[in-house]
Amino acid sequence: MTHLFFYLTVAVYGCATIAYLACLLRTSPVLTRWAGRILVVGFSTHLLSTIHLASRMKYLPLTNMQESLSFFSLAIIGSFVFFERRYKVTTLGSFIVPFALILLIASSSLHEVARQLPPILQSNWFWVHALLAFASYACFTIAAGVAVMYLIQRYFLKTKHLGALFLKLPSLDTMDEINYRCLTVGFPLLTIAIISGSIWSEQALGSYWVWDRKQTWSLIIWIIYAALLHGRLTIGWRGKRAAILSIIGFIVVLLTFLGMKHSIIW
Amino acid sequence: MNIIVVGLSHKTATVEIREKVAFSPNQIEKPLSELVKLEGIVEGVIVSTCNRVEIYATTRDIAGGISRIKRFMAEYHHLEFEALESHLYSYHAEAAIRHVFRVASSLDSMIVGEPQILGQIKTSYGYAAEYKSSGIILNRFLHKAFSVAKRVRTETKIASSAVSVAFAAVELAKKILGDLSDKTVMLIGAGEMCELAAKHFLNSGAKGVIVTNRTFERAQRLAEDFGGEAVRFEEFIENLHRADIILSSTGAPHCIIGPKDAEEAIKRRRFKPIFFIDIAVPRDIDPKVDKVENVYLFTVDHLQEIVQANLAQRGMEAEKAEEIIDQEIGQFHKWLSTLEVTPTIVALRNRFDEIRRTELDKTIAGWKDLPPDAGKRLEALTVAMMNKLLHAPSFVLKQSGQGGRVDLYVDALRQLFELEALQRDDEELELEE
Numbered sequence: 136m137t138h139l140f141f142y143l144t145v146a147v148y149g150c151a152t153i154a155y156l157a158c159l160l161r162t163s164p165v166l167t168r169w170a171g172r173i174l175v176v177g178f179s180t181h182l183l184s185t186i187h188l189a190s191r192m193k194y195l196p197l198t199n200m201q202e203s204l205s206f207f208s209l210a211i212i213g214s215f216v217f218f219e220r221r222y223k224v225t226t227l228g229s230f231i232v233p234f235a236l237i238l239l240i241a242s243s244s245l246h247e248v249a250r251q252l253p254p255i256l257q258s259n260w261f262w263v264h265a266l267l268a269f270a271s272y273a274c275f276t277i278a279a280g281v282a283v284m285y286l287i288q289r290y291f292l293k294t295k296h297l298g299a300l301f302l303k304l305p306s307l308d309t310m311d312e313i314n315y316r317c318l319t320v321g322f323p324l325l326t327i328a329i330i331s332g333s334i335w336s337e338q339a340l341g342s343y344w345v346w347d348r349k350q351t352w353s354l355i356i357w358i359i360y361a362a363l364l365h366g367r368l369t370i371g372w373r374g375k376r377a378a379i380l381s382i383i384g385f386i387v388v389l390l391t392f393l394g395m396k397h398s399i400i401w
Numbered sequence: 402m403n404i405i406v407v408g409l410s411h412k413t414a415t416v417e418i419r420e421k422v423a424f425s426p427n428q429i430e431k432p433l434s435e436l437v438k439l440e441g442i443v444e445g446v447i448v449s450t451c452n453r454v455e456i457y458a459t460t461r462d463i464a465g466g467i468s469r470i471k472r473f474m475a476e477y478h479h480l481e482f483e484a485l486e487s488h489l490y491s492y493h494a495e496a497a498i499r500h501v502f503r504v505a506s507s508l509d510s511m512i513v514g515e516p517q518i519l520g521q522i523k524t525s526y527g528y529a530a531e532y533k534s535s536g537i538i539l540n541r542f543l544h545k546a547f548s549v550a551k552r553v554r555t556e557t558k559i560a561s562s563a564v565s566v567a568f569a570a571v572e573l574a575k576k577i578l579g580d581l582s583d584k585t586v587m588l589i590g591a592g593e594m595c596e597l598a599a600k601h602f603l604n605s606g607a608k609g610v611i612v613t614n615r616t617f618e619r620a621q622r623l624a625e626d627f628g629g630e631a632v633r634f635e636e637f638i639e640n641l642h643r644a645d646i647i648l649s650s651t652g653a654p655h656c657i658i659g660p661k662d663a664e665e666a667i668k669r670r671r672f673k674p675i676f677f678i679d680i681a682v683p684r685d686i687d688p689k690v691d692k693v694e695n696v697y698l699f700t701v702d703h704l705q706e707i708v709q710a711n712l713a714q715r716g717m718e719a720e721k722a723e724e725i726i727d728q729e730i731g732q733f734h735k736w737l738s739t740l741e742v743t744p745t746i747v748a749l750r751n752r753f754d755e756i757r758r759t760e761l762d763k764t765i766a767g768w769k770d771l772p773p774d775a776g777k778r779l780e781a782l783t784v785a786m787m788n789k790l791l792h793a794p795s796f797v798l799k800q801s802g803q804g805g806r807v808d809l810y811v812d813a814l815r816q817l818f819e820l821e822a823l824q825r826d827d828e829e830l831e832l833e834e
Contacts, residue, residue, distance in 0.1 A: 292576070306575055307579070307674065308578050
């Protein structure tokens with residue numbers, strides 16, 4: 136049953152990816168509408184699949200790499216659906232949806248059997264920590280997506296290549312605004328995630344901060360985004376500089392997430 | 402007599418080159434007078450706008466005239482002839498007429514159908530008329546071009562669907578600045594284009610206008626029109642940071658905004674982007690300004706691309722316009738070809754008459770016992786002979802107007818009988834009209 140939901144989700148996301156990539160090539164309101172609808176269907180099946188898994192295992196599916204990748208993907212699509220409604224940025228989907236699909240497919244290749252939950256994870260602080268962390272990661276993913284789009288659009292404007300893609304991409308101002316919004320949402324989420332994580336660490340290991348690689352890198356991520364937000368608010372950083380920094384931040388997020396196993400969990 | 406056109410436009414040259422060969426309207430008298438002093442060039446008009454620099458002239462020697470005008474353009478602006486030549490196009494006879502009709506009708510414009518070009522040609526013609534470099538043919542020619550343009554405008558939808566540079570500027574601004582409702586526009590200098598763009602920006606919701614001009618009164622008047630604020634020209638640099646969109650079209654010979662100014666302004670507004678639009682040729686804004694982060698500089702050249710998408714739709718109307726032009730070319734060409742017939746006949750007649758008189762006077766002076774009425778008889782005899790001799794050529798020449806061989810006949814007669822070339826002897830020709 137879970138598998139069925141899962142493959143259905145992959146298939147629908149696949150369709151949504153094709154639809155969003157087609158939106159890059161063709162201007163058609165019908166196509167745009169359908170891309171959005173397909174994605175919402177995909178998001179719903181994905182959500183159902185996650186709920187189904189959670190109810191079967193009696194915990195949130197966030198405990199290993201496979202579950203986390205799938206949940207990350209869900210969070211990204213969820214926040215994209217929100218931003219698309221809010222800012223009408225279909226083109227963002229052409230960048231974000233394929234990425235979420237790749238995460239989901241990667242998660243399926245890592246299929247692991249359901250296992251007994253280690254006692255260390257049986258803490259409410261862990262769930263708060265993991266949920267918030269993924270929510271903030273999703274925000275940073277969107278931020279990095281618009282940052283890439285910003286840089287492309289900026290390149291078009293600076294080199295005066297005003298072609299079809301230029302007309303497709305949203306205005307610099309909109310993209311900068313989305314980037315900023317993502318930060319203002321993502322950064323507090325990350326902060327609370329780190330705090331709740333350290334409370335959990337105290338419960339599980341008896342120390343708020345153990346300086347393992349995951350914690351250290353989380354702190355580095357926090358510092359990068361803190362610097363970016365600070366720069367934006369006080370100095371007025373925006374545009375190219377903010378875009379590059381949020382892409383760097385996202386790369387570090389991704390490396391931390393994929394490359395470093397949590398010494399506490401695994 | 403032939404009409405020739407030599408020039409370059411946005412289609413053959415970038416703004417960097419166009420601004421080098423642009424003729425400033427303030428000093429147009431000098432190039433105009435030099436132009437008509439060129440060997441073989443009879444009349445001349447110089448049209449210099451930001452998108453094109455063209456010289457219209459009349460000459461007998463097409464090839465020579467074209468090459469002399471090309472050299473003139475290079476030499477006048479101290480440019481290397483070889484470098485410039487590749488950007489220059491030239492037309493003669495019917496192609497020249499068609500070209501000018503198309504330009505005046507805005508079919509050759511960067512943004513097809515934009516209305517400013519007609520006014521610009523009228524102004525250029527005004528200078529030529531004022532400094533007497535245009536004569537009977539170009540006068541008639543340009544008036545015809547104006548009426549063709551008017552016909553195209555009223556009979557096709559070219560103009561009504563015209564997507565002007567101004568409109569393109571607004572679209573581009575939205576791509577950079579997003580919503581325009583809280584944005585301020587600054588106008589530097591005045592000009593039809595600039596004002597039009599400002600109106601478009603206000604219609605699209607822009608919040609305010611700052612106007613500056615070398616003559617402060619002018620700025621005040623314009624500011625009043627737009628419900629904006631006037632700033633003294635000396636102070637506009639200090640106010641740059643207050644504007645999100647800056648439109649510049651002064652007649653300044655050098656750049657008035659440099660990268661330093663832009664950097665300063667950007668810092669003062671905490672890196673909020675500025676969209677510069679340079680409408681002036683030569684340019685007002687240093688191209689290096691575009692290198693400043695968060696600053697986007699566009700010239701009229703660049704604006705073209707954003708409206709490219711809308712051009713296809715106007716193809717049909719353009720075809721209709723070309724048909725109108727085809728009709729008008731026929732009429733004008735006919736007029737042009739018969740234009741020289743009468744003066745040539747008159748000149749030929751005068752030449753014959755002159756010879757007749759000289760010889761008659763010589764004969765009478767050497768005749769000792771002249772019968773009382775011999776003078777009169779001889780006079781009648783020679784006049785009759787001359788009329789008979791001239792009758793056939795005059796008749797053929799007048800008839801050939803329709804056939805198109807008239808240029809050949811006129812040229813042959815002028816050379817065979819060493820007739821004075823028809824230099825801009827306007828008075829005589831105007832009487833003929």
